[in-house]
Amino acid sequence: MNAHGPDPxxxxxxxxxxxxxxxxxxxxLEARLARPFDVSRLHRLAAEHGLMPLLYRHLVVERPDALPxxxxxxxxxxxxxxxxxxxxxxxxxxxxxxxxxxxGVTAVPYKGPALAAQLFGxxxxxxxxxxxxxxxxxxxxxxxxxxxxxxxxAPHGVPxxxxxxxxxxxxxxxxxxxxxxxxxxxxxxxxxxxxxFRVDPEWxxxxxxxxxxxxxxxxxxxxxxxxxALAVHGVKHQWERLGWLVDVAELMxxxxxxxxxxxxxxxxxxxxxxxRSALLLCDTLLGLPDTVPMSRARRDRxxxxxxxxxxxxxxxxxxxxxxxxxxxxxxxxxxxGAAAKLVYLSRLLTLPSExxxxxxxxxxxxxxxxxxxxxLRLLRKMRRQGRR
Amino acid sequence: MSTVPGRPxxxxxxxxxxxEDGAVIYHPxxxxxxxxxxxxxxxxxxxxxxHDAAEMDEALARLCNARAVPGLTAPILExxxxxxxxxxxxxxxx
Numbered sequence: 001m002n003a004h005g006p007d008p009x010x011x012x013x014x015x016x017x018x019x020x021x022x023x024x025x026x027x028x029l030e031a032r033l034a035r036p037f038d039v040s041r042l043h044r045l046a047a048e049h050g051l052m053p054l055l056y057r058h059l060v061v062e063r064p065d066a067l068p069x070x071x072x073x074x075x076x077x078x079x080x081x082x083x084x085x086x087x088x089x090x091x092x093x094x095x096x097x098x099x100x101x102x103x104g105v106t107a108v109p110y111k112g113p114a115l116a117a118q119l120f121g122x123x124x125x126x127x128x129x130x131x132x133x134x135x136x137x138x139x140x141x142x143x144x145x146x147x148x149x150x151x152x153x154a155p156h157g158v159p160x161x162x163x164x165x166x167x168x169x170x171x172x173x174x175x176x177x178x179x180x181x182x183x184x185x186x187x188x189x190x191x192x193x194x195x196x197f198r199v200d201p202e203w204x205x206x207x208x209x210x211x212x213x214x215x216x217x218x219x220x221x222x223x224x225x226x227x228x229a230l231a232v233h234g235v236k237h238q239w240e241r242l243g244w245l246v247d248v249a250e251l252m253x254x255x256x257x258x259x260x261x262x263x264x265x266x267x268x269x270x271x272x273x274x275x276r277s278a279l280l281l282c283d284t285l286l287g288l289p290d291t292v293p294m295s296r297a298r299r300d301r302x303x304x305x306x307x308x309x310x311x312x313x314x315x316x317x318x319x320x321x322x323x324x325x326x327x328x329x330x331x332x333x334x335x336x337g338a339a340a341k342l343v344y345l346s347r348l349l350t351l352p353s354e355x356x357x358x359x360x361x362x363x364x365x366x367x368x369x370x371x372x373x374x375x376l377r378l379l380r381k382m383r384r385q386g387r388r
Numbered sequence: 389m390s391t392v393p394g395r396p397x398x399x400x401x402x403x404x405x406x407x408e409d410g411a412v413i414y415h416p417x418x419x420x421x422x423x424x425x426x427x428x429x430x431x432x433x434x435x436x437x438x439h440d441a442a443e444m445d446e447a448l449a450r451l452c453n454a455r456a457v458p459g460l461t462a463p464i465l466e467x468x469x470x471x472x473x474x475x476x477x478x479x480x481x482x
Contacts, residue, residue, distance in 0.1 A: 053408075061409045080423040083407045087414060087421045124407045214405060 006285075008037040010315055013045055014285050016058040017246040019120045019254070025287075029058065039071050048319065050127040050243025052078060053116075057125070083124040086113060088180040090123040093131050094214050096147065096184065103146045105139045106205055108221050110187060110229060111247075118211045118220055119250045127243065130183035134221075136201055137167070137188040144173065144186065151178050155186070169193040169351055190232050194347030196335065197232050197271045204229055223255035228262050228275075235274040238322050238330050239281060239310050248278065249286040259293045274334040276300045280307035285314070306333050324381055349375050392465045393476030397437035402473055404432055415473060422471065431464045437477030441465055 006014060015029040046055040056079040059066040067075065090113035100107040109115070110133065116126035135143045148154060155173030158166050166173075171189035176182075190199045208219035221229060227248065234244045251257060266275040276297035282288055283297075284307060297303055309330070313322065322330075328348075332341050351374075398404070403414040404424075411429040413422045424432055430451060434444045441461050449456035468474045 057408055079408070080410070083410075083412050084421045084423055087412050091414065122405065122407050124412070215403070 006315060008032065008035055009042040009045055010317070012037055012042055013049065013051055013055075013242060016054050017051060017242060017249065017286055018054075019125075019250055021058065033059075033063075033066055039068060043071060043075065045317070047078075047127075048241075050241045051246065052082065052127060053120070053125045054246070079124070082127070086124055086128070089113060089128075089131055089182045090214060092177055092180050092182060092184075093133075094216055094218065096131070096133065096150065096152075097218055098216070099146050099150045100133070100135070100143055103142060105135055105143045105146065107133050107135045107143065108205060108208055108219055110134045110204075110221070111233070114211065114213055114218065114220055115226070115247060117213050118226075119247060123214065126247070130185055131177075132172075132185045132187055134187045134201060134204060136205060140167070140173070140186065140188050144175075147175060147184065147186065152176065152184055153178065190229060191236055192351070194344065194351050195236060195331070196340065196344060197235070197269050197274070199228065199232055199265070199269060203265055223251050224257040224261045226255075227251045227257050228265055231266075231275055231278045232271065234278060235271075235334060238327060239278070239314060240322060242285070242314065245282050245285060249282045249288060252279075252282065252288055252291075259291060263293060270335065270340055273300065273303050273306065273336045276303035277306035277310065277334065280304055281310050284308075284311050302333070302336065306330070309333070324378070349378065392441065392462065392469050393474060393479070395437050395440050395477040396435040396465060396468070396474040397477040397480065398432065398435050399473060399475050404429070413473065415471070418472060420471065422473075428464050428467075431461050432468065432473070434461075435465075435468065435474050437480070 005011060012029070012032045015025065015032050018025060021029060043055070046052045052075070056075050060072050060075050060079075064072070066072075093109055093113055097107055097109065109131070111126075112128045112131050113123035113126070116123050116128075120126065133143075144155065152175040155175055157174060167188070170192055172185045172187040175184045175186060177184055188201060191197050204221050204225045207222050207225070209222045210217045211220045213220075220226070230244065230248050230251070234248065237244070239245055262275070263272075266272045276293075279288070279294055279297040280303060283294060288294060313326070331344060335341050335344055399415070399417070401416040403416070405412050405414075406429070407423075409426050411424045411432070413424055413432060414420070415422075427448070430448055431444060434447055439447060442458070444461040444465075445458055446456045448460060465474065
Protein backbone atom coordinates (compact mmCIF):
# COMPACT_ATOMS: atom_id res chain seq x y z
CA MET A 1 0.00 0.00 0.00
CA ASN A 2 1.36 3.43 -0.94
CA ALA A 3 0.00 6.95 -0.99
CA HIS A 4 -1.88 6.15 -4.20
CA GLY A 5 -3.60 3.10 -2.72
CA PRO A 6 -3.01 -0.57 -3.38
CA ASP A 7 -1.26 -1.79 -6.53
CA PRO A 8 -3.57 -3.09 -9.32
CA UNK A 9 -3.49 -6.77 -8.33
CA UNK A 10 -3.83 -6.20 -4.59
CA UNK A 11 -6.59 -3.68 -5.33
CA UNK A 12 -8.43 -6.30 -7.36
CA UNK A 13 -8.02 -8.86 -4.63
CA UNK A 14 -9.44 -6.43 -2.09
CA UNK A 15 -12.33 -5.59 -4.41
CA UNK A 16 -13.40 -9.22 -4.69
CA UNK A 17 -12.94 -9.92 -0.97
CA UNK A 18 -16.62 -10.30 -0.11
CA UNK A 19 -19.06 -13.15 -0.21
CA UNK A 20 -21.57 -11.15 -2.29
CA UNK A 21 -20.84 -7.77 -3.81
CA UNK A 22 -23.19 -4.82 -3.47
CA UNK A 23 -23.78 -2.71 -6.57
CA UNK A 24 -21.16 -0.23 -5.35
CA UNK A 25 -18.62 -2.95 -4.63
CA UNK A 26 -19.29 -4.54 -8.01
CA UNK A 27 -18.69 -1.12 -9.59
CA UNK A 28 -15.31 -0.84 -7.87
CA LEU A 29 -14.37 -4.33 -9.04
CA GLU A 30 -15.40 -3.58 -12.64
CA ALA A 31 -13.40 -0.35 -12.61
CA ARG A 32 -10.31 -2.17 -11.40
CA LEU A 33 -10.80 -4.89 -14.01
CA ALA A 34 -10.90 -2.24 -16.71
CA ARG A 35 -7.34 -1.12 -15.84
CA PRO A 36 -4.24 -3.12 -16.81
CA PHE A 37 -3.18 -5.76 -14.31
CA ASP A 38 -0.86 -8.76 -14.12
CA VAL A 39 -3.19 -11.74 -14.20
CA SER A 40 -0.63 -14.31 -13.08
CA ARG A 41 0.28 -12.18 -10.06
CA LEU A 42 -3.40 -11.80 -9.19
CA HIS A 43 -3.81 -15.58 -9.39
CA ARG A 44 -0.76 -16.16 -7.20
CA LEU A 45 -1.76 -13.55 -4.61
CA ALA A 46 -5.28 -14.98 -4.39
CA ALA A 47 -3.90 -18.42 -3.57
CA GLU A 48 -1.37 -17.03 -1.06
CA HIS A 49 -3.99 -14.98 0.75
CA GLY A 50 -6.61 -17.76 0.89
CA LEU A 51 -8.87 -16.00 -1.59
CA MET A 52 -8.78 -18.42 -4.53
CA PRO A 53 -12.42 -19.51 -3.92
CA LEU A 54 -13.62 -15.89 -4.06
CA LEU A 55 -11.50 -15.28 -7.17
CA TYR A 56 -13.33 -18.22 -8.70
CA ARG A 57 -16.76 -16.97 -7.60
CA HIS A 58 -16.40 -13.35 -8.68
CA LEU A 59 -14.06 -13.53 -11.67
CA VAL A 60 -14.84 -16.92 -13.21
CA VAL A 61 -18.43 -17.89 -12.37
CA GLU A 62 -20.02 -14.44 -12.17
CA ARG A 63 -17.84 -12.62 -14.73
CA PRO A 64 -16.85 -15.24 -17.29
CA ASP A 65 -14.96 -12.71 -19.44
CA ALA A 66 -12.97 -11.08 -16.63
CA LEU A 67 -9.88 -13.28 -16.96
CA PRO A 68 -8.08 -14.68 -20.02
CA UNK A 69 -9.57 -18.08 -20.93
CA UNK A 70 -6.41 -19.95 -19.94
CA UNK A 71 -6.31 -18.40 -16.46
CA UNK A 72 -10.05 -18.89 -15.97
CA UNK A 73 -9.64 -22.58 -16.84
CA UNK A 74 -6.72 -22.91 -14.41
CA UNK A 75 -8.69 -21.24 -11.60
CA UNK A 76 -11.72 -23.46 -12.35
CA UNK A 77 -9.58 -26.58 -12.17
CA UNK A 78 -7.94 -25.36 -8.97
CA UNK A 79 -11.30 -24.68 -7.35
CA UNK A 80 -12.69 -28.06 -8.35
CA UNK A 81 -9.63 -29.84 -7.01
CA UNK A 82 -9.92 -27.80 -3.83
CA UNK A 83 -13.62 -28.72 -3.44
CA UNK A 84 -12.77 -32.41 -3.91
CA UNK A 85 -9.72 -32.42 -1.65
CA UNK A 86 -11.46 -30.50 1.19
CA UNK A 87 -14.53 -32.74 1.13
CA UNK A 88 -13.13 -35.55 3.35
CA UNK A 89 -12.08 -32.92 5.91
CA UNK A 90 -15.42 -31.15 5.81
CA UNK A 91 -17.31 -34.41 6.16
CA UNK A 92 -15.04 -35.60 8.96
CA UNK A 93 -15.75 -32.40 10.89
CA UNK A 94 -19.46 -33.12 10.71
CA UNK A 95 -18.84 -36.64 12.07
CA UNK A 96 -16.52 -35.53 14.87
CA UNK A 97 -18.91 -32.82 16.04
CA UNK A 98 -21.64 -35.45 16.19
CA UNK A 99 -19.36 -37.82 18.15
CA UNK A 100 -18.63 -35.08 20.69
CA UNK A 101 -22.27 -34.05 20.94
CA UNK A 102 -23.37 -37.65 21.53
CA UNK A 103 -20.80 -37.88 24.34
CA GLY A 104 -22.16 -34.74 26.01
CA VAL A 105 -19.13 -32.62 25.11
CA THR A 106 -19.99 -29.04 24.17
CA ALA A 107 -17.99 -28.27 21.03
CA VAL A 108 -18.02 -25.69 18.26
CA PRO A 109 -15.96 -25.59 15.09
CA TYR A 110 -13.47 -22.75 14.77
CA LYS A 111 -12.46 -21.36 11.35
CA GLY A 112 -12.22 -24.07 8.65
CA PRO A 113 -15.09 -25.45 6.57
CA ALA A 114 -17.86 -24.58 9.04
CA LEU A 115 -16.91 -20.89 8.90
CA ALA A 116 -16.88 -21.16 5.10
CA ALA A 117 -20.44 -22.47 5.20
CA GLN A 118 -21.51 -19.86 7.76
CA LEU A 119 -20.08 -16.87 5.89
CA PHE A 120 -19.86 -17.83 2.24
CA GLY A 121 -22.52 -20.49 1.71
CA UNK A 122 -20.54 -23.71 1.31
CA UNK A 123 -17.60 -25.58 2.80
CA UNK A 124 -15.28 -24.96 -0.18
CA UNK A 125 -15.30 -21.17 -0.06
CA UNK A 126 -12.33 -20.83 2.28
CA UNK A 127 -8.83 -22.31 2.06
CA UNK A 128 -7.77 -24.32 5.10
CA UNK A 129 -5.38 -27.14 5.89
CA UNK A 130 -6.69 -28.54 9.16
CA UNK A 131 -9.74 -28.73 11.39
CA UNK A 132 -10.16 -26.79 14.61
CA UNK A 133 -12.64 -27.66 17.34
CA UNK A 134 -13.15 -25.70 20.55
CA UNK A 135 -14.28 -27.33 23.80
CA UNK A 136 -14.45 -26.34 27.47
CA UNK A 137 -11.15 -26.83 29.36
CA UNK A 138 -13.02 -29.11 31.77
CA UNK A 139 -14.09 -31.36 28.88
CA UNK A 140 -10.74 -31.69 27.10
CA UNK A 141 -10.08 -35.13 28.62
CA UNK A 142 -13.48 -36.47 27.57
CA UNK A 143 -13.08 -34.96 24.10
CA UNK A 144 -9.64 -36.54 23.62
CA UNK A 145 -11.00 -39.90 24.73
CA UNK A 146 -13.91 -39.72 22.28
CA UNK A 147 -11.78 -38.52 19.39
CA UNK A 148 -9.22 -41.26 19.97
CA UNK A 149 -12.00 -43.85 20.10
CA UNK A 150 -13.16 -42.58 16.70
CA UNK A 151 -9.91 -42.79 14.77
CA UNK A 152 -7.72 -39.90 15.91
CA UNK A 153 -4.18 -40.33 17.21
CA ALA A 154 -3.19 -39.31 20.73
CA PRO A 155 -2.20 -35.63 20.99
CA HIS A 156 1.29 -35.42 19.55
CA GLY A 157 4.26 -33.41 20.68
CA VAL A 158 3.16 -33.57 24.30
CA PRO A 159 5.42 -35.68 26.55
CA UNK A 160 3.33 -37.25 29.33
CA UNK A 161 5.18 -35.47 32.13
CA UNK A 162 4.55 -32.09 30.48
CA UNK A 163 0.81 -32.51 29.99
CA UNK A 164 -0.17 -30.35 32.96
CA UNK A 165 2.22 -27.64 31.80
CA UNK A 166 0.80 -27.78 28.28
CA UNK A 167 -2.77 -27.49 29.54
CA UNK A 168 -1.83 -24.39 31.56
CA UNK A 169 0.30 -22.59 29.00
CA UNK A 170 -0.98 -23.65 25.61
CA UNK A 171 -4.37 -23.76 24.01
CA UNK A 172 -4.66 -26.86 21.83
CA UNK A 173 -3.70 -30.45 21.19
CA UNK A 174 -2.75 -31.55 17.69
CA UNK A 175 -4.27 -34.91 16.77
CA UNK A 176 -4.06 -36.74 13.46
CA UNK A 177 -7.16 -38.33 11.92
CA UNK A 178 -6.02 -41.76 10.77
CA UNK A 179 -8.80 -42.09 8.20
CA UNK A 180 -8.25 -38.88 6.24
CA UNK A 181 -4.77 -37.88 7.40
CA UNK A 182 -6.21 -34.54 8.50
CA UNK A 183 -4.68 -32.63 11.38
CA UNK A 184 -7.35 -31.91 13.99
CA UNK A 185 -6.58 -29.25 16.58
CA UNK A 186 -8.59 -29.59 19.75
CA UNK A 187 -8.71 -26.16 21.40
CA UNK A 188 -9.52 -25.14 24.94
CA UNK A 189 -8.36 -21.57 24.31
CA UNK A 190 -7.06 -19.38 21.51
CA UNK A 191 -3.61 -18.16 22.57
CA UNK A 192 -0.47 -19.29 24.35
CA UNK A 193 -0.08 -18.02 27.86
CA UNK A 194 2.84 -15.79 26.84
CA UNK A 195 0.72 -14.12 24.19
CA UNK A 196 -1.93 -12.97 26.65
CA PHE A 197 -5.35 -12.04 25.18
CA ARG A 198 -6.73 -15.03 27.08
CA VAL A 199 -10.27 -15.35 25.74
CA ASP A 200 -12.54 -17.26 28.11
CA PRO A 201 -13.81 -20.26 26.11
CA GLU A 202 -17.21 -19.81 27.76
CA TRP A 203 -17.59 -16.52 25.87
CA UNK A 204 -17.25 -18.46 22.63
CA UNK A 205 -19.28 -21.51 23.56
CA UNK A 206 -22.29 -19.72 25.05
CA UNK A 207 -25.27 -18.68 22.92
CA UNK A 208 -24.26 -20.60 19.80
CA UNK A 209 -26.12 -20.28 16.52
CA UNK A 210 -27.28 -23.18 14.38
CA UNK A 211 -25.75 -23.40 10.92
CA UNK A 212 -26.76 -25.64 8.05
CA UNK A 213 -23.61 -27.63 7.39
CA UNK A 214 -23.52 -30.41 4.78
CA UNK A 215 -27.18 -31.20 5.39
CA UNK A 216 -26.86 -31.23 9.20
CA UNK A 217 -27.59 -28.52 11.75
CA UNK A 218 -24.49 -27.80 13.79
CA UNK A 219 -23.79 -25.36 16.64
CA UNK A 220 -21.36 -22.58 15.72
CA UNK A 221 -20.14 -19.51 17.59
CA UNK A 222 -22.54 -16.58 17.34
CA UNK A 223 -21.28 -13.70 15.14
CA UNK A 224 -19.96 -11.61 18.07
CA UNK A 225 -18.04 -14.52 19.57
CA UNK A 226 -16.85 -15.52 16.11
CA UNK A 227 -15.64 -12.00 15.47
CA UNK A 228 -13.71 -11.83 18.73
CA ALA A 229 -12.14 -15.24 18.12
CA LEU A 230 -11.14 -14.38 14.55
CA ALA A 231 -9.72 -11.01 15.60
CA VAL A 232 -7.56 -12.69 18.26
CA HIS A 233 -6.43 -15.26 15.71
CA GLY A 234 -5.63 -12.59 13.12
CA VAL A 235 -3.66 -10.49 15.60
CA LYS A 236 -1.78 -13.58 16.75
CA HIS A 237 -0.61 -14.11 13.17
CA GLN A 238 -0.21 -10.41 12.28
CA TRP A 239 -3.02 -10.74 9.71
CA GLU A 240 -0.65 -12.47 7.32
CA ARG A 241 -3.54 -13.52 5.09
CA LEU A 242 -6.08 -11.21 3.55
CA GLY A 243 -8.56 -14.09 3.69
CA TRP A 244 -8.70 -13.73 7.49
CA LEU A 245 -9.56 -10.05 7.12
CA VAL A 246 -12.25 -10.91 4.61
CA ASP A 247 -13.81 -13.30 7.17
CA VAL A 248 -13.83 -10.50 9.72
CA ALA A 249 -15.19 -7.91 7.28
CA GLU A 250 -17.93 -10.32 6.29
CA LEU A 251 -18.97 -10.80 9.92
CA MET A 252 -18.78 -7.09 10.66
CA UNK A 253 -20.93 -5.97 7.78
CA UNK A 254 -23.42 -8.76 7.28
CA UNK A 255 -24.02 -10.46 10.62
CA UNK A 256 -25.00 -7.70 13.04
CA UNK A 257 -22.47 -8.34 15.83
CA UNK A 258 -23.01 -6.99 19.34
CA UNK A 259 -20.30 -4.31 19.46
CA UNK A 260 -20.70 -3.58 23.18
CA UNK A 261 -20.27 -7.26 24.00
CA UNK A 262 -17.04 -7.39 21.98
CA UNK A 263 -15.74 -4.10 23.37
CA UNK A 264 -16.29 -5.25 26.97
CA UNK A 265 -14.49 -8.53 26.42
CA UNK A 266 -11.65 -6.92 24.51
CA UNK A 267 -11.17 -4.52 27.45
CA UNK A 268 -11.20 -7.40 29.94
CA UNK A 269 -8.29 -9.16 28.21
CA UNK A 270 -6.22 -6.10 27.26
CA UNK A 271 -7.14 -6.53 23.61
CA UNK A 272 -8.70 -3.10 22.94
CA UNK A 273 -5.80 -1.63 20.98
CA UNK A 274 -5.34 -4.76 18.90
CA UNK A 275 -9.11 -5.00 18.30
CA ARG A 276 -9.30 -1.40 17.16
CA SER A 277 -6.31 -1.87 14.89
CA ALA A 278 -8.14 -4.85 13.35
CA LEU A 279 -11.21 -2.68 12.74
CA LEU A 280 -9.11 0.03 11.14
CA LEU A 281 -7.13 -2.40 9.04
CA CYS A 282 -10.33 -3.95 7.74
CA ASP A 283 -11.77 -0.53 7.01
CA THR A 284 -8.62 0.64 5.21
CA LEU A 285 -8.39 -2.44 3.03
CA LEU A 286 -11.96 -3.61 2.60
CA GLY A 287 -14.21 -0.73 3.66
CA LEU A 288 -16.64 -1.13 6.55
CA PRO A 289 -19.90 0.49 7.57
CA ASP A 290 -19.47 3.48 9.87
CA THR A 291 -20.22 2.14 13.34
CA VAL A 292 -19.65 3.52 16.85
CA PRO A 293 -16.66 1.23 17.50
CA MET A 294 -15.17 2.37 14.22
CA SER A 295 -15.36 6.04 15.22
CA ARG A 296 -13.74 5.17 18.57
CA ALA A 297 -11.02 3.23 16.76
CA ARG A 298 -10.29 6.18 14.48
CA ARG A 299 -9.56 8.35 17.52
CA ASP A 300 -7.12 5.77 18.95
CA ARG A 301 -3.78 6.91 17.51
CA UNK A 302 -1.61 3.93 18.58
CA UNK A 303 -4.23 1.59 17.09
CA UNK A 304 -4.21 3.60 13.87
CA UNK A 305 -0.40 3.42 13.75
CA UNK A 306 -0.53 -0.32 14.23
CA UNK A 307 -3.13 -0.69 11.48
CA UNK A 308 -1.00 1.35 9.05
CA UNK A 309 2.03 -0.79 9.84
CA UNK A 310 -0.01 -3.97 9.21
CA UNK A 311 -1.42 -2.63 5.95
CA UNK A 312 2.13 -1.91 4.76
CA UNK A 313 3.24 -5.40 5.75
CA UNK A 314 0.33 -7.03 3.89
CA UNK A 315 1.01 -5.10 0.69
CA UNK A 316 4.72 -5.89 0.76
CA UNK A 317 4.12 -9.06 -1.29
CA UNK A 318 6.92 -11.00 0.35
CA UNK A 319 6.18 -14.73 0.24
CA UNK A 320 8.38 -15.40 3.29
CA UNK A 321 6.55 -15.74 6.59
CA UNK A 322 6.82 -12.75 8.90
CA UNK A 323 10.06 -13.03 10.82
CA UNK A 324 10.76 -12.95 14.51
CA UNK A 325 11.80 -9.28 14.71
CA UNK A 326 8.75 -7.94 12.87
CA UNK A 327 6.52 -10.22 14.89
CA UNK A 328 8.03 -9.10 18.16
CA UNK A 329 7.72 -5.42 17.26
CA UNK A 330 4.09 -5.89 16.31
CA UNK A 331 3.31 -7.90 19.43
CA UNK A 332 4.78 -5.20 21.65
CA UNK A 333 2.89 -2.44 19.85
CA UNK A 334 -0.37 -4.36 20.19
CA UNK A 335 0.00 -4.42 23.98
CA UNK A 336 -0.65 -1.09 25.66
CA GLY A 337 1.43 -0.10 28.70
CA ALA A 338 4.86 -1.11 29.93
CA ALA A 339 3.49 -3.75 32.32
CA ALA A 340 1.71 -5.71 29.57
CA LYS A 341 4.81 -5.52 27.36
CA LEU A 342 7.03 -6.75 30.19
CA VAL A 343 4.75 -9.66 31.04
CA TYR A 344 4.68 -10.62 27.37
CA LEU A 345 8.47 -10.44 27.05
CA SER A 346 9.20 -12.34 30.24
CA ARG A 347 6.87 -15.17 29.24
CA LEU A 348 8.18 -15.26 25.69
CA LEU A 349 11.71 -15.58 27.03
CA THR A 350 11.06 -18.34 29.53
CA LEU A 351 8.28 -20.67 28.35
CA PRO A 352 9.36 -23.75 26.36
CA SER A 353 8.19 -23.60 22.78
CA GLU A 354 6.10 -26.14 20.89
CA UNK A 355 9.18 -27.28 18.97
CA UNK A 356 11.13 -27.84 22.19
CA UNK A 357 8.40 -30.00 23.69
CA UNK A 358 7.83 -31.92 20.46
CA UNK A 359 11.54 -32.59 20.10
CA UNK A 360 11.81 -33.75 23.70
CA UNK A 361 14.56 -31.19 24.21
CA UNK A 362 13.32 -30.17 27.64
CA UNK A 363 12.47 -32.24 30.65
CA UNK A 364 10.92 -31.11 33.92
CA UNK A 365 14.23 -31.82 35.67
CA UNK A 366 15.97 -29.20 33.48
CA UNK A 367 13.11 -26.70 33.43
CA UNK A 368 15.02 -24.18 35.57
CA UNK A 369 17.96 -24.02 33.15
CA UNK A 370 15.62 -23.62 30.24
CA UNK A 371 14.73 -20.07 31.25
CA UNK A 372 18.42 -19.18 30.89
CA UNK A 373 19.01 -20.85 27.54
CA UNK A 374 15.72 -19.86 25.89
CA UNK A 375 16.77 -16.24 25.15
CA LEU A 376 19.90 -17.57 23.45
CA ARG A 377 17.80 -19.89 21.34
CA LEU A 378 15.56 -17.01 20.35
CA LEU A 379 18.59 -14.93 19.42
CA ARG A 380 19.83 -17.72 17.19
CA LYS A 381 16.41 -18.02 15.57
CA MET A 382 16.36 -14.27 14.97
CA ARG A 383 19.76 -14.35 13.27
CA ARG A 384 18.68 -17.27 11.10
CA GLN A 385 15.59 -15.44 9.88
CA GLY A 386 17.29 -12.12 9.22
CA ARG A 387 15.57 -8.78 9.73
CA ARG A 388 12.19 -9.54 8.21
CA MET B 389 -19.38 -49.47 -21.03
CA SER B 390 -21.87 -49.55 -18.16
CA THR B 391 -25.57 -50.10 -18.70
CA VAL B 392 -27.66 -47.02 -18.05
CA PRO B 393 -30.72 -47.87 -15.95
CA GLY B 394 -34.14 -47.22 -17.52
CA ARG B 395 -35.28 -44.89 -14.74
CA PRO B 396 -32.15 -44.07 -12.82
CA UNK B 397 -32.14 -43.25 -9.15
CA UNK B 398 -29.22 -42.16 -6.95
CA UNK B 399 -27.73 -45.05 -4.99
CA UNK B 400 -28.50 -45.10 -1.29
CA UNK B 401 -26.28 -42.89 0.86
CA UNK B 402 -25.02 -40.74 -2.02
CA UNK B 403 -24.53 -37.15 -0.91
CA UNK B 404 -24.81 -34.22 -3.30
CA UNK B 405 -23.78 -30.76 -2.09
CA UNK B 406 -23.98 -27.61 -4.16
CA UNK B 407 -20.66 -25.82 -4.52
CA GLU B 408 -20.76 -22.60 -6.55
CA ASP B 409 -21.62 -23.50 -10.15
CA GLY B 410 -21.62 -27.24 -9.63
CA ALA B 411 -21.79 -29.85 -6.93
CA VAL B 412 -19.64 -32.28 -5.08
CA ILE B 413 -20.96 -35.81 -5.02
CA TYR B 414 -19.82 -38.39 -2.50
CA HIS B 415 -20.25 -42.15 -2.68
CA PRO B 416 -19.93 -43.56 0.86
CA UNK B 417 -19.57 -47.12 -0.46
CA UNK B 418 -16.42 -46.37 -2.42
CA UNK B 419 -15.37 -43.20 -0.57
CA UNK B 420 -15.09 -41.52 -4.00
CA UNK B 421 -15.67 -37.80 -4.46
CA UNK B 422 -16.57 -36.25 -7.82
CA UNK B 423 -17.15 -32.69 -8.97
CA UNK B 424 -20.18 -32.23 -11.20
CA UNK B 425 -20.57 -29.24 -13.48
CA UNK B 426 -23.93 -27.52 -13.52
CA UNK B 427 -25.40 -29.71 -16.28
CA UNK B 428 -24.26 -32.93 -14.64
CA UNK B 429 -25.60 -31.64 -11.33
CA UNK B 430 -29.04 -31.07 -12.88
CA UNK B 431 -28.98 -34.55 -14.39
CA UNK B 432 -28.03 -36.03 -11.01
CA UNK B 433 -30.93 -34.22 -9.36
CA UNK B 434 -33.23 -35.67 -12.02
CA UNK B 435 -32.07 -39.18 -11.10
CA UNK B 436 -35.02 -39.66 -8.78
CA UNK B 437 -36.47 -42.81 -10.32
CA UNK B 438 -39.22 -40.79 -12.02
CA HIS B 439 -37.49 -39.89 -15.29
CA ASP B 440 -35.92 -41.84 -18.14
CA ALA B 441 -33.14 -40.37 -20.29
CA ALA B 442 -35.51 -38.86 -22.87
CA GLU B 443 -37.57 -37.19 -20.17
CA MET B 444 -34.39 -35.82 -18.64
CA ASP B 445 -33.41 -34.30 -22.01
CA GLU B 446 -36.76 -32.50 -22.05
CA ALA B 447 -36.52 -31.42 -18.41
CA LEU B 448 -33.04 -30.00 -19.02
CA ALA B 449 -34.29 -28.12 -22.07
CA ARG B 450 -37.12 -26.61 -19.99
CA LEU B 451 -34.60 -25.56 -17.32
CA CYS B 452 -32.44 -23.84 -19.94
CA ASN B 453 -35.43 -22.48 -21.85
CA ALA B 454 -34.17 -24.19 -25.01
CA ARG B 455 -35.17 -26.94 -27.40
CA ALA B 456 -34.51 -30.47 -26.18
CA VAL B 457 -31.35 -32.10 -27.51
CA PRO B 458 -32.05 -35.82 -27.77
CA GLY B 459 -29.26 -37.91 -26.28
CA LEU B 460 -27.77 -35.02 -24.26
CA THR B 461 -28.06 -36.76 -20.90
CA ALA B 462 -27.11 -40.27 -22.08
CA PRO B 463 -23.30 -39.86 -21.86
CA ILE B 464 -23.62 -38.23 -18.45
CA LEU B 465 -25.79 -41.09 -17.21
CA GLU B 466 -23.23 -43.54 -18.56
CA UNK B 467 -20.53 -41.90 -16.49
CA UNK B 468 -22.76 -41.94 -13.41
CA UNK B 469 -23.46 -45.64 -13.96
CA UNK B 470 -19.77 -46.41 -14.47
CA UNK B 471 -18.97 -44.69 -11.17
CA UNK B 472 -21.71 -46.67 -9.44
CA UNK B 473 -23.66 -43.54 -8.52
CA UNK B 474 -27.04 -44.59 -9.96
CA UNK B 475 -29.15 -47.73 -10.20
CA UNK B 476 -32.48 -48.67 -11.71
CA UNK B 477 -35.44 -47.55 -9.63
CA UNK B 478 -37.26 -50.80 -10.38
CA UNK B 479 -34.38 -52.82 -8.89
CA UNK B 480 -34.82 -51.11 -5.55
CA UNK B 481 -36.66 -53.04 -2.90
CA UNK B 482 -39.54 -50.95 -1.54
